[in-house]
Amino acid sequence: MKLYADRVPVALRQLITDLLVVVWVYLWIRVALWIHDVVEKLAVPGRKLESAGSGIADNLADAGGKVGRVPIVGDELTAPFTGAADAARSLADAGQQQQDFVGQLALILPAVAVGVPLALVLFMWLPMRVRWIRRAGIAAAVRNDPAGQDLLALRALASQPLTKLAKLGPDIAQSWRSGDAAAVSALAALELRELGLHNR
Template structure:
């Protein structure tokens, strides 16, 4: 999961680099618009013809502002794209964790919690042994005793303890607690 997050952050940063031309365009357009507006204002002070000469400068300044706005729009689009791609990269591994690993982990936690509670109860050893008899592979059971079911029915303490320990080990728990 850590690698997926780092990969998404790397992809986000990589896509954000595409916004550099937009920043330059915004800066250049804004600077040009300011300079043209200043020039138009200066020319507008010329007696008799000043008002007529400012119109082209005002139009050019407006066009430069449009270029700056295009740069801002490009940056906004790149920001949205970077975020969307980063989220898309995270969706699959996050889905695996949330819908694959997490339910299995929660199931194990319930089973291990129940087994740990049984371990400390007086009749818990017997229940864990019965659970081992019902769920463990036959090869493991016959390693405990050749007729493990008969030994369990007799209440043989060594067999019951071995079966309970086998079930606890299956869940990753120690039998000696």
């Protein structure tokens, strides 16, 4: 398995690209964590609202209990305190719901923020990199074998642009068909050069 090309410019380009991809992924993970922290701060008002609502509800229920002990009119005086305590509990519930919503948002937004860049890496860069590693590994394994040179020459004839093939001579395909060793070597070298490999 070959991870990097033999030729320095190609290998350097591959190494720089790989490092940029690692930095890209790291930065987006940091952005996702930052988004999570920022969104989590939105839950603070909900926590305060829940705490205040619960405190007010408890105080009103306690006051209603004390007023309820007043002889004759105690039950009538308790009703407003009970209603106010229920309203305060509703505020506390609203604070809790706001916290739940912010908690869900703190999971979804960072996932989206990191998911799109990671998808670009997984579905664009990684397949191209793996394809090159496979092609270069096979080419490096067969480049010293005469039959492998012939396969590389055939690959060059099938995939290289006509302008590059024409530079090797107008009858390069005929020379390859007739088994001309110089033509086979030139075509194999062209294919290896395209992959960034030396013709050993």
